[in-house]
Amino acid sequence: MKTRARLTLAAVGVAALLPVLLPHPFVLTIATQAAIWALLAASWDLLSGYTGQISFGHAGFFALGAYGAAVATKHADLSPWLGLLVGAGVAAAVGLLTGFPALRLRGHYLALVTLGLAEIIRLVAQNWLEVTGGPFGIHDFRSLPGLPAGALVAAMYQVCERTSAGQAFRAIREDEVLAQTLGIDTTRYKLLAFTLSSAFAGLAGGLYAYYVQLVNPVIAGAATTSLVIGMVVFGGLGTLWGPVLGALLLYGLYEGLRFVGVVYNLVAVGFVIMVFVIFFPRGLAGLGRSA
Amino acid sequence: MLESLLEFLIQGVVLGGLYALFAVGLSLIFGVLDVINVAHGEFFAVGGYLAFAAVVLLHLPGAAGVLGAAVGTFLLGLCVYPLLIAPLKRRLGGRPQGPLYLVLTLGLSTFLQSSLLALAGGDYLRVPPQVSGILDLGVTAVSHQRLLVLAVAAALLTALFAFLRFHPEGLAVRAVALNPDAAQAMGINLPRIFSLTLALGVALAGVGGALMAPLFNVYPAVGFPLTIKAFAITILGGMGNPVGALVASFLISIAESLSVMVIPSQWQSLIAFAVMIVMLLVRPRGLLGRAVSR
Amino acid sequence: MLELEGVRSGYGKLEIVQAASLQVGDGAIVGIIGPNGAGKSTLLKTAFGYLPPFAGRIALDGREIAGRRPDEIMRLGVGYLAQAGGLFAEMTVHDNLVLGGYTVSRADKRRAIEAVYTRFPLFRDRGGQLAGALSGGEQRLLAIARALIVRPRLLLLDEPSAALAPRFIDLIYASLVALNRDGLAMLIVEQNVEAILAVAHRVFVLDLGRNAFDGTPAELRASDRIRRLYLGEDEAAAGPGL
Numbered sequence: 001m002k003t004r005a006r007l008t009l010a011a012v013g014v015a016a017l018l019p020v021l022l023p024h025p026f027v028l029t030i031a032t033q034a035a036i037w038a039l040l041a042a043s044w045d046l047l048s049g050y051t052g053q054i055s056f057g058h059a060g061f062f063a064l065g066a067y068g069a070a071v072a073t074k075h076a077d078l079s080p081w082l083g084l085l086v087g088a089g090v091a092a093a094v095g096l097l098t099g100f101p102a103l104r105l106r107g108h109y110l111a112l113v114t115l116g117l118a119e120i121i122r123l124v125a126q127n128w129l130e131v132t133g134g135p136f137g138i139h140d141f142r143s144l145p146g147l148p149a150g151a152l153v154a155a156m157y158q159v160c161e162r163t164s165a166g167q168a169f170r171a172i173r174e175d176e177v178l179a180q181t182l183g184i185d186t187t188r189y190k191l192l193a194f195t196l197s198s199a200f201a202g203l204a205g206g207l208y209a210y211y212v213q214l215v216n217p218v219i220a221g222a223a224t225t226s227l228v229i230g231m232v233v234f235g236g237l238g239t240l241w242g243p244v245l246g247a248l249l250l251y252g253l254y255e256g257l258r259f260v261g262v263v264y265n266l267v268a269v270g271f272v273i274m275v276f277v278i279f280f281p282r283g284l285a286g287l288g289r290s291a
Numbered sequence: 292m293l294e295s296l297l298e299f300l301i302q303g304v305v306l307g308g309l310y311a312l313f314a315v316g317l318s319l320i321f322g323v324l325d326v327i328n329v330a331h332g333e334f335f336a337v338g339g340y341l342a343f344a345a346v347v348l349l350h351l352p353g354a355a356g357v358l359g360a361a362v363g364t365f366l367l368g369l370c371v372y373p374l375l376i377a378p379l380k381r382r383l384g385g386r387p388q389g390p391l392y393l394v395l396t397l398g399l400s401t402f403l404q405s406s407l408l409a410l411a412g413g414d415y416l417r418v419p420p421q422v423s424g425i426l427d428l429g430v431t432a433v434s435h436q437r438l439l440v441l442a443v444a445a446a447l448l449t450a451l452f453a454f455l456r457f458h459p460e461g462l463a464v465r466a467v468a469l470n471p472d473a474a475q476a477m478g479i480n481l482p483r484i485f486s487l488t489l490a491l492g493v494a495l496a497g498v499g500g501a502l503m504a505p506l507f508n509v510y511p512a513v514g515f516p517l518t519i520k521a522f523a524i525t526i527l528g529g530m531g532n533p534v535g536a537l538v539a540s541f542l543i544s545i546a547e548s549l550s551v552m553v554i555p556s557q558w559q560s561l562i563a564f565a566v567m568i569v570m571l572l573v574r575p576r577g578l579l580g581r582a583v584s585r
Numbered sequence: 586m587l588e589l590e591g592v593r594s595g596y597g598k599l600e601i602v603q604a605a606s607l608q609v610g611d612g613a614i615v616g617i618i619g620p621n622g623a624g625k626s627t628l629l630k631t632a633f634g635y636l637p638p639f640a641g642r643i644a645l646d647g648r649e650i651a652g653r654r655p656d657e658i659m660r661l662g663v664g665y666l667a668q669a670g671g672l673f674a675e676m677t678v679h680d681n682l683v684l685g686g687y688t689v690s691r692a693d694k695r696r697a698i699e700a701v702y703t704r705f706p707l708f709r710d711r712g713g714q715l716a717g718a719l720s721g722g723e724q725r726l727l728a729i730a731r732a733l734i735v736r737p738r739l740l741l742l743d744e745p746s747a748a749l750a751p752r753f754i755d756l757i758y759a760s761l762v763a764l765n766r767d768g769l770a771m772l773i774v775e776q777n778v779e780a781i782l783a784v785a786h787r788v789f790v791l792d793l794g795r796n797a798f799d800g801t802p803a804e805l806r807a808s809d810r811i812r813r814l815y816l817g818e819d820e821a822a823a824g825p826g827l
Contacts, residue, residue, distance in 0.1 A: 054390035054393075054394075056393070056397075101568075101571075101572045104572070105571060105572075105575070107389035107390055108327055108389035108390055108392075108393050109571055109575055110390075111389075111390050111393050112327070112522055112526065112567070112571065113567075113568055113571045113572075115519065115522070116519070116522070116523065116564045116567045116568050116571075117568070119519050119560075119564050120561060120564050120565075120568075123557075123558070123560055123561055123564075126557070127555075127557040127558060222400070222401075222515060223401075225397070226397060226398075226400075226401040229394055229397060230398070230401075233394060265405075266401055266404070266405035266408075267401075267402060267405040267406050267409055269398075269401055269405075270398050270399065270400070270401030270402025270403070270404075270405060270406075271398070271402055272398075273394065273395070273397065273398025273401065273402075274375060274395060274398035274399060274402060277379065277391060277394050277395045277398060278375065278378045278379045278382065278395070279378075279382075281382070281391075384597055459683070459687060462676075462680060462683060462684055462687075463684070463687060465673075465676065466673055466676070466684050469673050469674075469675055469676065470670065470671075470672075470673055472635065472655075472667065472671075473667065473670070473671050473672065473673060474684075475634075475635075475654065475655035475656045475659070476633075476655060476656075476659060476664070476665045476667070476671070476732075477656075477659070477684045477685060477687045477688075478656045478659045478660055478687050478688035478735070479656055479684075479687060480654075480656050481654070481656070
């Protein structure tokens with residue numbers, strides 16, 4: 001497993017170096033966006049894979065981060081780095097708030113609540129013209145290279161695998177009652193997971209905004225949710241590096257298929273989700289590992 | 292004041308017919324299979340496309356379009372249980388893992404929606420109304436097409452509830468929803484009932500899609516906003532309780548319609564989601580609850 | 586009639602029944618007793634198809650039925666009465682009976698339900714009531730009546746006396762004996778050792794998922810070891826509902 005983790009981090013490193021080695025603008029675009037998606041996928045895994053609180057609303061945190069960053073630079077004229085923090089902060093705040101009621105909900109009820117939240121965020125983004133620019137979104141704000149995404153992923157990995165918080169997360173997912181009897185403050189850790197996860201999702205959103213230079217309500221929609229969940233299911237829930245690998249590969253597939261014809265790429269994502277949920281529950285991370 | 296109240300009330304009732312067709316099927320599927328069908332809206336879209344194909348491409352009368360949509364979505368729905376849900380069930384071995392089925396149907400939704408995009412393109416297709424004309428009620432005017440939706444919804448749902456209440460197969464469906472183990476001991480074939488129920492549920496959505504095609508136009512993502520709203524409706528009524536879904540459909544549609552008097556219309560949909568979140572926090576079992584908690 | 590040989594089964598990866606064998610002859614009443622967690626109910630569920638066996642043979646009239654679904658086994662003439670919650674509590678008494686006749690023709694169903702109402706007038710009076718509103722004993726009786734609608738040849742019963750007042754236990758067992766006289770074979774899992782020993786032709790003792798003993802009730806009572814381990818220290822002084 002350690003080898004695989006190292007391989008993935010190496011892949012991330014290669015992705016980061018690729019634009020330097022092959023300075024074709026298209027490669028840079030793909031690598032950067034893939035890294036951003038990897039960050040988003042990893043953030044989802046932190047919440048859903050590690051503590052078992054499956055969220056269908058990460059598109060919402062992503063959008064909050066993106067809009068927060070865009071608004072900060074466009075309307076408040078802050079530097080992009082501060083804008084990133086604003087976006088992450090907004091996402092984290094909403095994430096923390098969501099974490100409280102989430103404590104009382106299980107399984108598909110939690111998934112539906114988060115889905116509803118993402119929809120509300122999308123609706124607000126679509127209709128709050130003065131702030132969000134409505135359906136057309138915001139554009140023409142400052143930019144930032146997308147590559148810090150890779151560093152952030154590594155940071156998350158450290159948190160999840162090395163710290164005691166990470167161990168607590170996994171204990172909660174395996175058997176929450178047992179974790180409680182072992183003295184783990186499950187409430188605190190579940191809230192922490194929500195906050196961290198949404199903060200990183202917000203960071204991904206901010207990086208996305210600064211790279212793509214356009215935010216609109218679509219990013220809070222179903223395609224984002226599908227892609228994120230697809231990437232994690234593909235790569236392997238609960239391993240963090242699995243979703244990163246899944247994101248890099250799936251995003252590569254997604255963009256690569258764009259050459260075949262714009263319309264086919266999401267079909268592959270949907271297909272991958274179904275096949276992997278049924279037949280390969282551990283994703284790529286589980287292949288070759290004994291059940 | 293009273294006039295506009297009445298006007299919005301009527302519009303709300305008419306809208307409720309569509310919501311009911313959609314939400315009752317969704318709730319029934321959850322009640323019997325314990326699966327939340329995220330792809331429900333895609334069957335609505337398929338219904339619209341089938342109506343388009345029948346009426347615009349094959350020049351058949353409007354009724355044929357609706358019938359074709361019903362049959363087509365029913366047949367498509369029959370494939371879902373054996374091809375997707377049963378294999379996952381086999382692997383999970385009966386352990387409850389609700390979110391995994393959600394992910395599965397999310398995958399199906401993405402697959403269907405983008406397949407439609409690939410096969411038919413993203414253009415908004417126009418379908419002529421099955422009936423034309425407007426009913427003038429003085430206080431407000433309602434198009435005959437919208438009344439048709441309400442009428443068909445009323446007819447189909449009445450038939451469905453009668454089926455569930457009186458017909459032996461309908462009793463079997465209810466039995467499976469209540470107690471699958473006991474149902475098997477009665478000789479009821481679970482996979483068959485699962486397939487049948489799912490197909491019935493999505494066929495209702497398909498009919499809705501065919502009837503609303505003239506009003507919404509037909510495009511791949513036409514059903515998705517309805518799906519999310521239907522989640523809210525079924526949670527309000529009680530997931531798994533078709534009667535609850537029926538009642539909640541009208542509660543939500545009338546609330547949305549009346550809300551236009553106080554908030555700008557683009558924010559209408561917020562009501563449904565706000566209601567859903569409140570219900571999930573305060574009373575997850577919904578207004579009427581589920582017949583039995585499993 | 587029913588033969589289980591070397592059956593291993595359980596839930597998921599957990600193996601509860603390690604190696605169990607038993608036989609039910611035509612028209613016989615066979616009991617399964619043993620301590621809690623011995624795998625008695627699990628074995629019964631496996632026989633009816635609720636659980637797929639990990640290994641072993643299950644044959645009905647010589648035909649292999651391991652791995653078949655419960656509704657398939659039911660159609661071969663086997664009825665199953667769950668320990669609790671076997672009825673559709675949220676449906677009426679009448680609808681429960683109608684469901685009991687799911688596999689037979691409308692005419693047969695009507696006749697059979699009529700026979701039930703004649704034999705048990707209380708169900709006719711309360712036909713429109715929810716089954717869950719009946720008392721525990723009435724519910725048990727309803728479950729049996731429902732299972733009989735399709736005229737099974739073999740009944741599998743999981744602790745028919747559980748949580749019942751002694752009066753009802755006697756009534757249930759009297760009914761079972763009467764049904765057996767008409768040729769209905771039964772395989773009964775029981776915690777109430779007295780009740781089953783009084784009526785069974787043969788009893789199998791299950792412990793830790795394996796066969797520990799089998800024989801006629803007389804043979805069981807004759808063995809000091811069995812009496813001490815499974816029938817209670819002082820057999821004569823032990824009351825019902827052990």
